[in-house]
Amino acid sequence: MVSPSSDDGFDEGADTIPTPVKIIVAGGFGVGKTTMVGSVSEIPPLTTEELLTEASDGIDDLAGVERKTTTTVALDFGRITISPKHVLYLFGTPGQDRFWFMWDELARGAIGCVVLVDTRRLDTSFAAIDFFERRKIPFIVAVNCFDDAQRYEEDEIRAALAVPSHVPIVMCDARKRDSAKLALIRLVKHAMSELPVG
Amino acid sequence: MDDGWYDEAAGPLVRPYAITAGRTSASAGANLDVATQVMTLRSAETTDGGLTPEHLQIKRLCQKPLSVAELAAHMNLPLGVIRVLCGDLIERGVVIVRSPAQRVEAPNRELLQAVLDGLSKL
Numbered sequence: 001m002v003s004p005s006s007d008d009g010f011d012e013g014a015d016t017i018p019t020p021v022k023i024i025v026a027g028g029f030g031v032g033k034t035t036m037v038g039s040v041s042e043i044p045p046l047t048t049e050e051l052l053t054e055a056s057d058g059i060d061d062l063a064g065v066e067r068k069t070t071t072t073v074a075l076d077f078g079r080i081t082i083s084p085k086h087v088l089y090l091f092g093t094p095g096q097d098r099f100w101f102m103w104d105e106l107a108r109g110a111i112g113c114v115v116l117v118d119t120r121r122l123d124t125s126f127a128a129i130d131f132f133e134r135r136k137i138p139f140i141v142a143v144n145c146f147d148d149a150q151r152y153e154e155d156e157i158r159a160a161l162a163v164p165s166h167v168p169i170v171m172c173d174a175r176k177r178d179s180a181k182l183a184l185i186r187l188v189k190h191a192m193s194e195l196p197v198g
Numbered sequence: 199m200d201d202g203w204y205d206e207a208a209g210p211l212v213r214p215y216a217i218t219a220g221r222t223s224a225s226a227g228a229n230l231d232v233a234t235q236v237m238t239l240r241s242a243e244t245t246d247g248g249l250t251p252e253h254l255q256i257k258r259l260c261q262k263p264l265s266v267a268e269l270a271a272h273m274n275l276p277l278g279v280i281r282v283l284c285g286d287l288i289e290r291g292v293v294i295v296r297s298p299a300q301r302v303e304a305p306n307r308e309l310l311q312a313v314l315d316g317l318s319k320l
Binding site for chain 2: 016017022047048049050051077079086087105106109110111177184185191192195
């Protein structure tokens with residue numbers, strides 16, 4: 001989408017403004033989302049904030065803080081220039097469950113999601129898997145292989161997470177650029193395989 | 199009450215939406231995605247009248263295309279504020295924007311192939 005302002009004769013830059021694409025990196029707190037974003041991003045991961053105002057009523061569990069009207073939700077992201085025409089943004093999801101509305105915005109128009117899991121705390125990634133499954137957004141599971149974590153076979157993890165057989169599961173090291181890159185490539189291939197035929 | 203809570207960690211003392219004159223949404227900026235690219239038009243160089251310092255900062259930063267999220271991070275302002283400011287600049291013809299494919303319109307095969315090729319080359 002190009003804004004209407006580009007149609008009024010001042011569009012000399014229109015051919016050089018790249019199309020942004022998004023990939024989401026989700027998973028529980030401390031699973032390595034920001035690490036993964038940072039290992040493949042061409043810029044140091046940036047953090048920005050969104051303010052919650054009225055939207056937080058009844059969602060934000062801050063009983064007794066009646067006068068609190070704003071909360072901030074932090075968002076970490078990185079960037080990869082794919083080509084002069086495309087720029088890829090990697091967004092780490094805010095960890096707290098109450099920020100679902102933010103996930104919806106991030107997911108809109110996204111290629112898909114890498115759900116990072118830590119085998120020591122699989123349950124912290126259930127919510128993310130559920131979110132993308134329900135919205136039919138392509139996702140893969142990337143098992144962040146922490147040094148001190150016991151190794152499991154793919155089918156054990158698949159069973160424990162109740163992930164359908166068409167969803168790829170990859171082992172990765174979020175600290176390593178090549179490993180993170182392979183996870184992203186796997187996701188894009190998976191997203192292509194999920195496209196309607198024709 | 200006066201216990202010095204207003205340190206750097208407490209954030210800016212100017213309320214964020216003071217910068218937007220209290221506006222929390224803008225017709226042109228309301229739907230900007232976090233990844234939407236914003237770029238200053240060269241033809242906009244002489245149209246600074248009435249722009250705030252924040253508008254001018256966006257104009258400067260977007261000589262090369264930047265996302266809404268990057269603007270928010272670089273300017274240390276919430277995303278919502280950046281949307282309003284970018285909306286003003288769109289309406290004045292200072293910047294153009296390009297957003298990701300939206301909602302039901304998922305990324306197409308051509309786009310995915312371009313991303314795949316780009317990632318493979320990294």
